[in-house]
Amino acid sequence: MVKMTTREKIVSQIETIAKQQEKQIAALDDNLVLTDSGLDSLCFALLVANLEDKLGYDPFTASDDVNFPVTFGDFVRLYEDGAH
Amino acid sequence: MAHTRPRTLGGILRGAGLTGRRILGVDASVSLDAIAVGTSLAVDRQTLAGRSVLIATDDQMTAALAVIELDGVARRMVLSPPDLRPDYLAAIVDDAEVDAIVSDRDPGTFAAIGKPVVGCGLPVAAYEGAPSEPCATEWVLLTSGTTGVPKMVVHSLDGLTAAITTPPPRERPTVWATFYDIRRYGGLQIFLRAMLGDSSLVLSHAGETIVDHLHRLAASGVTHISGTPSHWRRTIMCATANAIAPDYIRLSGEIADQAILNALHDTFPDAAIGHAYASTEAGVGFAVDDGLEGFPASLIEGGGDVSMKVEDGSLRIRSPRGADRYLGRNAEPLTDADGFIDTGDMIERRGDRFYFVGRRGGIINVGGLKVHPEEVEAVINRHQGVRMSLVKARKSPIMGSIVVAEVVLNDNQPAASGEGWDDALKDEIIHLCRGTLPQHKVPATIRFVPALTVTAAGKLARDHA
Structure with missing residues (x-):
């Protein structure tokens, strides 16, 4: 089985949550501004919780000094950096 | 001026038909005939007349016997729940001005408290002392809060029994049981219900498994059982739940949701099922017998002894069944200026019913x-x-x-x-x-x-x- 990358896991979780919450989401490219993604803050809260369960890591609480991501690319990098 | 003698539990029992009625514990069963004229104390009860007494026993049976014996004798009875933390004992003894501790434990347990310990326990002996003029004893219950020293809540026998009506005559003898400990409000209600009604009572036991407990209830021919929804969920999860065949099931102490009401109806189709709203402070508010969760809005709007209102989303109750006050030097007032107790239970109206939605703090x-x-x-x-x-x-x-x-x-x-x-x-x-x-x-x-x-x-x- 091919191991999913962090990015693929994030995309997969976003699609799951969007489906559950019946949200239309924009194409997930790196320049997409998160507030335009179609996900509301509750969706993001669910996403962060689910990713913590899948990846064992929550970059938002791992450090006191978090740069809150603006674009989808920022969001992925936050997790990729934390995974190292 | 006419002088009315206060009702006492012993007096009520001595004036009632007691044939065949018993209190059944896990190790022993005692007839009410013996209890009504007997004593389980190591000293003459009159030495405790007019005193403030802490009843702190391991066994619920000895607590029951002490309560029956000392109501109308002691000035105040503080009922210690079984899980009271020992480090809270000194504060409670101090605040309740306790003169003596009645206990079935080794007196050395209380050495640090510095109060006399009066032994109590089975067997029940015939009481040889002279009858005396009864006083109106304060019944003090402790709240089951999760943090800090429990609050002490002062009740009277009249208030505690105000919600209890004379039961209609029945074909088979009534045997009450409660999953609660009788030193908590919910359990005490059932204890008093059994004593005032024409019935026996089966006591729960902390060390007993639910399966053993159900077998014991079945063997005792239990007909009426009370517990929290959590108690009842645990019961119907047992393969032996059908060992019992109650006529009446009562839920209180937590929100009875539709799922547990339906599940109980499925498991015990012949039983009447009611859920009651009660709290240690406000007493028994009301009972709901229509099999539905929540309660009819007419209960709040209606008159009667118990007045209810909703303020800031929580249920407020003013009732003769409620407590008189909190006890202790730093006790807060129990009621607002109009005599209402804030229950802290949040309710919400949907259509013509109110529903409990949770605790304010939760x-x-x-x-x-x-x-x-x-x-x-x-x-x-x-x-x-x-x-x-x-x-x-x-x-x-x-x-x-x-x-x-x-x-x-x-x-x-x-x-x-x-x-x-x-x-x-x-x-x-x-x-x-x-x-x-x-x-x-x-x-x-x-x-x-x-x-x-x-x-x-x-x-x-x-x-x-």
Whole structure:
């Protein structure tokens, strides 16, 4: 089985949550501004919780000094950096 | 001026028909005939006349005997629940101005308290002393709060028994039982109900398994049983639940949701099922017998002894069944200026009924939106695969908190063998929540657990961290 990358896991979780919450989401490219993604803050809260369960890591609480991501690319990098 | 003698428990028993009536414990069974004219104290009860007494026993039976004997004799009886932390004892003795401790324990247990210890226990001996003029004894109950020294709540026998009406005559003898300890308000109500009614009483026992307990209830021919919804969920999870065949099932102490009412009806189709609202402070508010969760709005609007109102979302009660006051030097006032007690139980009107939605202190804050764990649990519990659930907050860096659930499944899981059955079941439960609850109240995650912790008071353990 091919191991999913962090990015693929994030995309997969976003699609799951969007489906559950019946949200239309924009194409997930790196320049997409998160507030335009179609996900509301509750969706993001669910996403962060689910990713913590899948990846064992929550970059938002791992450090006191978090740069809150603006674009989808920022969001992925936050997790990729934390995974190292 | 006419002088009315106060009613006392012993006086009521001595004036009643006691034939065949008993208090049944796990080790011993004592006839009310013997109790009414006997003593279980190591000294003449008159040495405790006019005194403030702490009743702190290991055995519920000895507590029951001491209460019957000392009501009308002692000035004040403080009933220590079985799980009272020893380090709170000194503060309670001090605040309640306790003169003596009545106990079946080794007196050395209380050496640090510096008060005389009066032994009590079986067997019940004939009382040789002279009858005396009864006084109106204060009954002091401790609240089952989770933090700090419990509050002491002062009741009178008249208030404690004001909700008890004379039961209609029955064909088979009434045998009451309660999963509660009788030193808590819910258990004490059943103890008094059994003593004032024409019935026997089976006591619970902390060390007994639920299966052994059910067998003992069956062997005692129990007809009326009371407990919390958590007690009842645990009961119907037992394969031996059908060993008992109660005529009447009573729930109190927690929110009785539709799922537990229906499950009890399915398990005990011949039983009448009622849920009562009561608290240590406000006493018995009302009982609901229509098999539906919540209560009719007419109860709040209606007259009668018990006045109720809703303020800031919580139920307020003014009632002759309520406590007189809190006891102690730093005691807060029990009621507002109009005599209403704030129960802290949040209620919500939907149509012509009110529904309990949770405790004021238990709210989960999801990005500024309030969620009562109990309202979510009520929806989860409706799923036919679910026996009980606990909803709590999970910290979220985005929303402050989000809602998560731990779920105990029942035995009817037809799909439990197939692969992925647990994920499918979680989806079903989430789907059920989505159909009923706003988005922020739907659990983000569901975890299946083998069991949930129930406190000594019979309520689902919630840690309000």
